[in-house]
Amino acid sequence: MPTESNAVEPRAVSSETLRGGQMWSRVLRRGEVLKLTDVEGGASVAALLFNAEQPLERYNMPDTLKAQHIARLTAGNVLYSDMGRVLCSVIGDSAGWHDTITGHLRADASRAKYGAGTYQAKRNDFYRNTRDNFLIELAKHGLSRRDLHANVNFFVKVVADGEGNLRWVPRTSPGAFVELRAELNVLLVLSNTPHPLDPSPEYAPKPVRVDVRRGPAPAPSDPCRTSCPENERGFTLTDHYFA
Amino acid sequence: MALKESTLEPSRASFDQIVESGCGFSRTIRRGETLRIIDLEGNQAVDTLFFDAHDPTDRYSAPDTIREQGNIYLTTGTRLISSEGNVLLTIVADTCGRHDTLGGACAAESNQVRYALEKKYMHNCRDTFLLEIQEHLQPLTKRDIPANINFFMNVPVTPEGGLTFEDGISGSGRYVELLAERDVTVLISNCPQLNNPCNAYNPTPVRVLVWGAA
Numbered sequence: 079m080p081t082e083s084n085a086v087e088p089r090a091v092s093s094e095t096l097r098g099g100q101m102w103s104r105v106l107r108r109g110e111v112l113k114l115t116d117v118e119g120g121a122s123v124a125a126l127l128f129n130a131e132q133p134l135e136r137y138n139m140p141d142t143l144k145a146q147h148i149a150r151l152t153a154g155n156v157l158y159s160d161m162g163r164v165l166c167s168v169i170g171d172s173a174g175w176h177d178t179i180t181g182h183l184r185a186d187a188s189r190a191k192y193g194a195g196t197y198q199a200k201r202n203d204f205y206r207n208t209r210d211n212f213l214i215e216l217a218k219h220g221l222s223r224r225d226l227h228a229n230v231n232f233f234v235k236v237v238a239d240g241e242g243n244l245r246w247v248p249r250t251s252p253g254a255f256v257e258l259r260a261e262l263n264v265l266l267v268l269s270n271t272p273h274p275l276d277p278s279p280e281y282a283p284k285p286v287r288v289d290v291r292r293g294p295a296p297a298p299s300d301p302c303r304t305s306c307p308e309n310e311r312g313f314t315l316t317d318h319y320f321a
Numbered sequence: 322m323a324l325k326e327s328t329l330e331p332s333r334a335s336f337d338q339i340v341e342s343g344c345g346f347s348r349t350i351r352r353g354e355t356l357r358i359i360d361l362e363g364n365q366a367v368d369t370l371f372f373d374a375h376d377p378t379d380r381y382s383a384p385d386t387i388r389e390q391g392n393i394y395l396t397t398g399t400r401l402i403s404s405e406g407n408v409l410l411t412i413v414a415d416t417c418g419r420h421d422t423l424g425g426a427c428a429a430e431s432n433q434v435r436y437a438l439e440k441k442y443m444h445n446c447r448d449t450f451l452l453e454i455q456e457h458l459q460p461l462t463k464r465d466i467p468a469n470i471n472f473f474m475n476v477p478v479t480p481e482g483g484l485t486f487e488d489g490i491s492g493s494g495r496y497v498e499l500l501a502e503r504d505v506t507v508l509i510s511n512c513p514q515l516n517n518p519c520n521a522y523n524p525t526p527v528r529v530l531v532w533g534a535a
Contacts (some may be wrong), residue, residue, distance in 0.1 A: 140425020150482040181384030224464045242394040306339030
């Protein structure tokens with residue numbers, strides 16, 4: 079079901095559009111809300127998250143899944159760090175499913191699937207891959223491939239059947255969005271590049287709009303905080319960090 | 322589920338050691354050697370990581386392993402893929418049938434989130450990993466600990482996107498066996514978790530064997 083937070087004040091901090099293939103990073107301050115919009119439909123955005131004050135603390139896929147008994151992310155879920163704290167809450171989501179178990183595109187896989195797509199031939203439409211984008215953006219913050227762990231894939235849906243077999247679920251309607259509220263000061267790294275399971279043989283990543291705005295602190299009745307007892311405790315531990 | 326027994330004889334193993342629950346273990350496994358982990362008493366989660374022995378920044382990757390085989394569970398035939406896309410080891414025998422790689426390792430902090438703020442004192446796999454790398458695998462740090470494998474652990478996922486920790490499907494004497502495709506370092510925490518059924522609420526020892534290249 080599409081949901082969008084009404085409580086967010088509409089004060090834009092920044093608004094920009096990422097071209098297909100583009101990378102991005104910034105520190106979201108606690109309380110800032112980032113909205114990703116799949117403008118044309120069919121986009122996929124890979125993401126890494128860190129505590130900006132201490133990047134040794136980072137997004138932890140297994141801790142996020144097992145705390146909330148989920149195998150995907152949607153509104154009402156939160157993204158946990160490996161230190162029991164909430165990095166971000168998913169406060170709005172019209173897509174209903176965001177993957178975090180199937181990783182990202184590497185240079186070798188991109189070349190095998192799409193061809194070389196070199197800068198020499200394509201100029202700035204060259205075929206960028208997620209891992210190279212992550213490594214470049216991580217380097218700007220003093221981080222390396224040692225810090226590159228299981229990522230989130232926004233707008234990607236891959237389901238597992240009863241035997242565990244994966245199936246890519248296409249999603250093409252334009253305008254899908256997801257809203258993240260930062261609960262720590264979060265270093266967010268994005269790569270707007272194709273997901274390795276996308277069956278399309280064409281290298282054609284779609285534009286994604288990135289809006290950042292300030293919002294109010296989560297209320298005690300916040301839907302992400304109260305969605306399960308585990309998240310109540312996760313928010314308590316996060317509050318202790320700033321107390 | 323791909324049950325397959327091994328023909329290797331424990332009496333011919335070049336290495337044979339018991340790892341008690343709550344303890345860590347690490348060792349280099351050379352290319353061509355075979356590693357077996359035996360669940361001696363049944364339903365014991367064995368949190369396990371692998372690193373390229375010569376470049377530990379190239380390490381086991383759960384997302385790459387899952388995606389490349391198109392299935393979230395590990396069993397006979399699974400190739401364990403590294404973060405750089407290399408095959409570290411292949412599962413060549415498995416008498417349990419299914420192993421988890423989404424549940425990660427228990428930690429003091431995640432135990433607080435999952436169970437109660439007062440659970441922070443309890444022993445956990447992440448602490449075991451950290452002590453093992455401090456003592457034996459320098460210069461690795463917490464940065465180098467990715468999402469791990471949980472041999473013998475049962476974490477079913479539903480098509481609707483649910484995930485639960487269920488009673489184990491392993492039993493006394495069941496084992497998993499892996500062939501090293503390159504020189505690797507194995508890092509094990511024999512799980513001390515007492516808050517969920519992953520160890521049947523009774524953590525028990527496992528046995529680690531290594532055979533030389535055939």
